Amino acid sequence: MSAPISTPASGPAREVTRYVAIAGNPNCGKSTIFNALTGLRQKVGNYPGVTVEKKTGRFFGSHGEPMELLDLPGSYSLQVRSPDEAVARDVLLGRQPGVSWPDVIICVVDASNLERNLYLVAQMLELHIPVVVALNMVDVAEQNGVVIDLMALREKLGVPVIPMVATKGVGFIELRQAVSRSPLPPPSICAQMPIVLEREVMALAKTLPVAPEVARGEALLLLTLHDKALDEVTHHNRAIIDATKTAQQRLRTAGIDPISAPVDARYEWIGTVCAAAHHAGDSHHALSISDRLDGWLTHRVWGWVAFVGMMALMFFCIFTVAQYPMDWIDNGVAWLADWTKAHVPEGDLQSLLADGIIGGVGGVIIFLPQILILFFFLGILEDTGYMARAAFIMDRLMSKVGLHGKSFVPLLSSFACAIPGIMATRTIENRKDRLVTILVAPLMSCSARLPVYVVMIALMLPAASALQQAGIMLSMYLVGLVAAFAMAWVFKKSLLRGDTPMLLLEMPPYRMPSWHGVLLRMWERGLLFLRRAGTVILALSILLWALLTYPKPAEVDATPSQALAHSVGGRLGHTIEPVIAPLGYDWKIGIGIVASFAAREVFVSTMGQVYNIEDADETSEPLREQMRAEKRPDGTPIFTPLVCLGLMVFYVLAMQCISTVAIVRRETNSWRWPLFQIAYMTVLAWLGAFVVYQGGRLLGFQ
Amino acid sequence: MNPLLDQLAVVALILAALGYFAVRMLRKGKSGKSCGGCGSGATSDRRFRSK
Numbered sequence: 001m002s003a004p005i006s007t008p009a010s011g012p013a014r015e016v017t018r019y020v021a022i023a024g025n026p027n028c029g030k031s032t033i034f035n036a037l038t039g040l041r042q043k044v045g046n047y048p049g050v051t052v053e054k055k056t057g058r059f060f061g062s063h064g065e066p067m068e069l070l071d072l073p074g075s076y077s078l079q080v081r082s083p084d085e086a087v088a089r090d091v092l093l094g095r096q097p098g099v100s101w102p103d104v105i106i107c108v109v110d111a112s113n114l115e116r117n118l119y120l121v122a123q124m125l126e127l128h129i130p131v132v133v134a135l136n137m138v139d140v141a142e143q144n145g146v147v148i149d150l151m152a153l154r155e156k157l158g159v160p161v162i163p164m165v166a167t168k169g170v171g172f173i174e175l176r177q178a179v180s181r182s183p184l185p186p187p188s189i190c191a192q193m194p195i196v197l198e199r200e201v202m203a204l205a206k207t208l209p210v211a212p213e214v215a216r217g218e219a220l221l222l223l224t225l226h227d228k229a230l231d232e233v234t235h236h237n238r239a240i241i242d243a244t245k246t247a248q249q250r251l252r253t254a255g256i257d258p259i260s261a262p263v264d265a266r267y268e269w270i271g272t273v274c275a276a277a278h279h280a281g282d283s284h285h286a287l288s289i290s291d292r293l294d295g296w297l298t299h300r301v302w303g304w305v306a307f308v309g310m311m312a313l314m315f316f317c318i319f320t321v322a323q324y325p326m327d328w329i330d331n332g333v334a335w336l337a338d339w340t341k342a343h344v345p346e347g348d349l350q351s352l353l354a355d356g357i358i359g360g361v362g363g364v365i366i367f368l369p370q371i372l373i374l375f376f377f378l379g380i381l382e383d384t385g386y387m388a389r390a391a392f393i394m395d396r397l398m399s400k401v402g403l404h405g406k407s408f409v410p411l412l413s414s415f416a417c418a419i420p421g422i423m424a425t426r427t428i429e430n431r432k433d434r435l436v437t438i439l440v441a442p443l444m445s446c447s448a449r450l451p452v453y454v455v456m457i458a459l460m461l462p463a464a465s466a467l468q469q470a471g472i473m474l475s476m477y478l479v480g481l482v483a484a485f486a487m488a489w490v491f492k493k494s495l496l497r498g499d500t501p502m503l504l505l506e507m508p509p510y511r512m513p514s515w516h517g518v519l520l521r522m523w524e525r526g527l528l529f530l531r532r533a534g535t536v537i538l539a540l541s542i543l544l545w546a547l548l549t550y551p552k553p554a555e556v557d558a559t560p561s562q563a564l565a566h567s568v569g570g571r572l573g574h575t576i577e578p579v580i581a582p583l584g585y586d587w588k589i590g591i592g593i594v595a596s597f598a599a600r601e602v603f604v605s606t607m608g609q610v611y612n613i614e615d616a617d618e619t620s621e622p623l624r625e626q627m628r629a630e631k632r633p634d635g636t637p638i639f640t641p642l643v644c645l646g647l648m649v650f651y652v653l654a655m656q657c658i659s660t661v662a663i664v665r666r667e668t669n670s671w672r673w674p675l676f677q678i679a680y681m682t683v684l685a686w687l688g689a690f691v692v693y694q695g696g697r698l699l700g701f702q
Numbered sequence: 703m704n705p706l707l708d709q710l711a712v713v714a715l716i717l718a719a720l721g722y723f724a725v726r727m728l729r730k731g732k733s734g735k736s737c738g739g740c741g742s743g744a745t746s747d748r749r750f751r752s753k
Contacts, residue, residue: 345708349712539718542715543716546712546716
């Protein structure tokens with residue numbers, strides 16, 4: 001257990017001296033400590049459930065010895081309720097294959113919520129793994145008037161306790177020293193269980209095929225499971241399950257409830273610890289500020305006003321502030337295309353470089369400023385703690401359609417990208433609720449839809465003000481939200497029928513956002529966006545150009561339109577034209593829809609290539625003008641306001657993202673659900689665009 | 703430019719793009735998927751699945 005650790009007989013030599021796991025309640029600062037120790041940039045946020053999978057990194061102890069650090073998802077207890085909590089339990093009990101049993105646990109405790117956090121500490125102390133308690137947020141505790149007697153706490157817990165303010169870098173030297181201490185003995189103090197229970201625990205522990213160190217903890221966990229949960233246990237054989245049930249029966253006969261007795265014992269022990277070390281002061285001042293803010297932000301009416309107002313402000317900034325840098329990028333791309341045309345001799349290579357690569361990649365890169373602004377606002381909302389309030393006001397609506405309140409954070413994350421949103425569903429305990437959330441999460445408007453909206457809004461209302469444009473974009477986000485709620489209601493009433501559990505959500509305290517963290521996240525997202533533009537979008541642009549160029553028509557004097565119709569892409573567009581004609585789309589739009597199946601933003605660059613112009617982006621006049629001037633055979637314009645609105649609705653509702661399909665396949669462990677999702681979303685998108693176009697025409701709109 | 707050279711350069715770029723996707727697919731198969739847009743990765747841990 002203590003460092004340095006000998007090399008396992010069957011494995012390669014260990015490069016690290018210790019494996020250290022960071023565990024603790026949700027939103028107590030585990031990932032902040034992990035980032036500070038390892039220098040990594042694991043996502044942090046001021047709401048529960050940011051980390052849903054384990055993350056590893058390397059750090060050095062106070063003597064320079066290398067150690068591996070494992071950041072575990074937050075958990076209130078080892079009696080797990082959701083898949084993310086199961087990760088922490090399984091790592092700590094050595095159940096997870098391929099992950100070493102930790103030599104030390106850094107148990108992060110929120111000092112401002114000491115009593116509640118100590119429950120997990122009590123369970124950690126029962127595991128026979130050395131524990132170091134990182135008493136984080138002592139500054140918040142002080143502000144709330146809480147006084148913690150460190151000496152008494154250390155004495156009562158019997159393990160090192162390090163006071164910390166992780167966000168300000170306070171306490172890390174002491175934490176490193178504590179983790180590096182050698183030898184680091186396992187805990188000697190823990191909650192005393194009733195003797196009869198302890199006897200049964202030890203008897204059951206002896207029969208378990210696990211390491212002796214974890215046998216007691218494992219036995220205790222088994223004894224506290226309900227019958228139904230015991231029947232679902234897969235990591236032990238039937239004989240052990242039967243032995244557990246028999247032991248539970250004996251305990252009940254002896255007048256001890258095996259499920260509640262350990263909980264009571266731990267809370268009794270926590271009571272004695274808190275009586276000695278925790279003195280709650282006058283927290284009236286801090287509570288009143290938080291309550292006053294919550295009074296507004298979670299109000300039945302004002303809460304919604306604040307929510308919609310914040311979203312509107314975000315989109316307004318996206319349209320106004322981003323315009324200048326977008327113009328610079330636009331001019332830069334146009335200059336590069338001109339320069340290429342001037343220096344590369346006329347031919348296919350010139351067309352590929354200028355129209356395909358520069359037009360295609362430039363058409364996507366131009367949205368970088370808008371993406372950065374989007375993530376700036378999302379970062380602030382996450383850091384301040386507003387997300388939990390938004391989840392609270394949304395729960396009133398979500399519970400009516402049968403969505404679990406915990407679905408809100410995954411749905412909100414999906415506004416940035418559906419991938420982290422779908423992964424965040426791991427915080428949802430019930431499988432059916434989780435599946436419903438996974439099925440509707442891609443209906444949230446992700447950042448990849450932004451380019452399509454911007455192009456269509458500019459075409460639809462060329463003279464609209466930034467406020468009007470922001471209003472239309474906000475309504476598209478609301479369409480996605482309403483569609484998600486409606487589909488969730490349908491699924492809960494049909495395929496995934498079940499009760500909706502009550503929402504129990506911890507409200508984190510309001511905090512000033514960490515500007516460094518917000519800017520860092522913007523920077524990272526910007527880099528990822530550029531990397532994607534320079535790799536996937538670049539390769540797709542080249543292939544799209546080839547599909548739209550070859551085979552060439554036999555006639556030498558064929559017009560560009562005839563050449564396009566003759567290409568593979570053109571033929572594909574013509575093939576699907578009968579299906580999309582009722583939506584008001586022609587075969588050229590069809591090419592864009594097919595090409596953007598892999599990634600939505602490819603629609604813009606495809607349109608640029610299809611219309612065979614130099615600048616394949618939405619703000620350049622030539623593309624906008626060319627799209628506006630595009631006519632049907634009868635001479636009427638193609639991109640009427642109804643078609644543009646229909647296209648936006650289509651992109652709100654359609655799947656069109658291969659990465660999301662892959663992640664749904666992984667999370668559901670089946671192809672059934674992603675295929676069903678593609679089918680229902682495609683039908684929904686078609687119906688939505690059909691209703692907008694045909695309904696609008698019936699009402700006399702164009 | 704020589705038309706042959708022109709066509710060769712175009713073919714080389716198209717093959718490079720195809721090669722990129724082939725390598726990407728092979729790599730993902732080995733080390734778990736990640737989203738190109740947001741960088742999020744998914745673990746291949748069975749425990750997360752269909753629980």
